Amino acid sequence: METVALTIDGKSVTVEKGKTVLQAAIESGIKVPYYCYHPGLGIDGSCRVCLVKIEKMPKLQVSCSVVAAEGMVVQTETPEVVQARAGVFEFLLINHPLDCPVCDKGGECPLQDFSYAFGPKGSRMEFARRVFDGEGVRADVDFGPTLMLNRNRCILCTRCVRFMRDVDGDAQIGIADRGYGSEIATFKEEGVHSLLSGNLMDVCPVGAITTREYRFKSRPWDNPTAVDTICTLCEKGCNTTVWLKAKPEWAKGAQLARITPRYNPEVNGYWMCDIGRFRLAWIESEARLSQPLVREGNDAQTATTWDHALDTLKRLVGAHGSEHLRFLLSAHASHEEMFALSRLARQLLGDRAQQSCTVSWAASVKSQPEHTTFSVPPIDAPNVAGARLLGLTSVPVGEAEPDLSALRAAVEAGEVRVLYVLDPGPSGSLGDTAWIVDARQSGRIASLVLQGVLESPLAAAADVVLPGACFVEKEACYTNGQGRLQATARAIPPPGQALDDCSIIVRVAAALGRPLDYRSAADIRADIAATRSDEPGLQGIADMAFAQPVATHHWLEASNPMERWKWDVMFQDLPPVKFEEMLKK
């Protein structure tokens, strides 16, 4: 790597050749404010707040668009710079409303924080602010199915324009009436229709773009805890942060406030898709299974205890013989669950265990622009690659649809008496299940056992329902489509009597008289590491690190929590998130 050495504020800094002065300052922890620059979006130079003095250059320079050169001497704190910067902040606030107390971004807004840090004490502007409200015009306008745009707050940094152009690949946002009438607009006001639209809220440095899903729902200081985890709604496995709202247990509403992307250059960069971001209502919904259910004869299901449910399961399997037992796993099951279940199958069925387990998942082709740089894969499950590693599915890489033909043929032939379904994913994660419901109702399957998280037609048809935990409620490992081993974290507890899926499998094994010697999920991971030590894709599973909930106040003190890449390098005195170390793991 070719480097250049320069001096910023008397500190010698060495950066990769080709980086800008601003990037050099950020990397060395020197605080230079900026809005239009975003490491994922490239350089624009429109906000002018990153002004610095560079020796031998006659005027102040915008550091985001000056490439660092050997021997440069940069000053960021001279009176000239401080004054010029304050002037820019004064201009940025000419028209920006000071409605921070009611703004969704308030508390995590770079404009707010940087204005306090670098702006003038007050404004000299005496005239009224520009407002878009009134005369049949509203400042708050619909900005597509997921977003709202408040045009009063926009400071025209064009981050959203560049995001749509460069990352999404379809430049749906433009600037209309350039000049003194400049405003962010979409063609015919039809709004942003994109699978990546939620990222526009992240890149917006002010409260101009907000998501309908999170708008007015919670404020930054209401979310005192956050957990780093991964998204499991497709095989991309985006790294995310789950934000938890502080609320007493009896209070209405969800604890899960929002999910935001977390920077990982090798998986998702700075972004995540709208499916992962907005599909979280099911996690704490009324439709969650919170206690074991059992059906006696043809009666309706009744809620019961774990002991009774496991007794019933044992009786059903005993009545039909374990040789007629089949397992259907959703690819939402983690490595631990898949491995434990396949070991249980081997203990029950011996050599035929391999054929008794089938893995299913849902797949849907996402419609995205041709030139998008963030494509969402068609497989809507996190662990298809993991199932392949564990030998549970033989569907080749690149094939999106699961292969259920063997199981379906066996069900049609009446060879399956008891079907055990494991599905810790959201509704539809097994793909089409109507045929299973149909087979159970027509008696081709005598007994159906569901270990799952959501009420569904399949759960309604089941004889025994065991409530499990979804991906934010357990520590589990998954292998994404790239073959990368990643882990979720336990952000909230499972609802009611629901249990971690691994411990359910261990209890089921004990009830069936074939106990597994696991006391925790860590034991299972150790067993995977021991038995599959030859598999490079599973290396390191035994010492996987699981993130714990952390307090977010230091992020709020710093700046926009969406931009953790910033304070991880800029605010070194705060508990840092060390991506390099995480990546090494």
Next chain:
Amino acid sequence: MSFHPQMPYGEGWHRSQRRVPPDGPPFAFTPENLARLEDICSHYPPEQRKSAIIAALYLVQEQQGYITGNAMQHVAGVIGCAPAQVEDVVSYYVMFFTRPVGTYVVQVCRTLSCALRGAERVTEALCRHLHVSPGETTPDGMFTVVEFECLGACDRAPVIMVNNEHWHECQDPDKVTELVDALRSDGVAALSGCHLVKER
């Protein structure tokens, strides 16, 4: 309170200037125009086809007289960019009209040199003579008066341009009303061009 007496606040100035382009009639380039556009596009590298947006919009105006939402969408399709990017261009440049214009579009330069030499008075005289305000078209559909940005003939200010072709320099309120009357009676023949006018 305002920073300029000509810029009142509260009354429209600080409102959104945005006007969503109406769809208008269906639009598609004629085969000849499409061929011309492809010829223009061939001057640019294939990955820079967007460079031809302005040329394409001129062709739309030539064909239809003004630019509608449908036309923007068609241009975006032909050029291979997003309609928002086309609208971005249309809403910026004064020479692109989003409503129907008259047979003769009289464009009066209002940039510095012309403004100093009395372009405002030229516009006023023109508007008074035709009973329209700047940007409007006469009811008979003959004339549209538009205030324009620099036409590039500053040494002979004030300048007007008719239909993107005919420059008329060294204008004053009397000359411009005469010119308009001549246009009304003689048609394009009245547009003698600037180079015949002797400097004062």
